[in-house]
Amino acid sequence: MILGRPVLTTYVAGIPELVIDGRTGWMFPAGSLEELVKAMRACLETSGATLQVMGELARIRALERHGIDEQADKLTTQFETVMA
Numbered sequence: 001m002i003l004g005r006p007v008l009t010t011y012v013a014g015i016p017e018l019v020i021d022g023r024t025g026w027m028f029p030a031g032s033l034e035e036l037v038k039a040m041r042a043c044l045e046t047s048g049a050t051l052q053v054m055g056e057l058a059r060i061r062a063l064e065r066h067g068i069d070e071q072a073d074k075l076t077t078q079f080e081t082v083m084a
């Protein structure tokens with residue numbers, strides 16, 4: 001996502017909080033070959049222009065949620081808590 005590309009991913013851990021199905025990528029249940037095929041087909045059938053828009057939305061979302069400044073702040077807080 002940070003590279004400006006929509007993603008194909010599973011509904012595992014915190015991924016559903018980041019990826020918006022159909023807007024920043026395609027999601028499918030882990031272990032479901034049938035759903036993976038559907039997601040891949042949807043991706044392959046999407047126009048280049050739409051993929052570009054989806055990719056930019058993905059990049060923006062990833063930076064908003066996992067930008068280096070936010071992650072550094074979280075780590076600093078965790079280290080301060082452990083050291084206290």
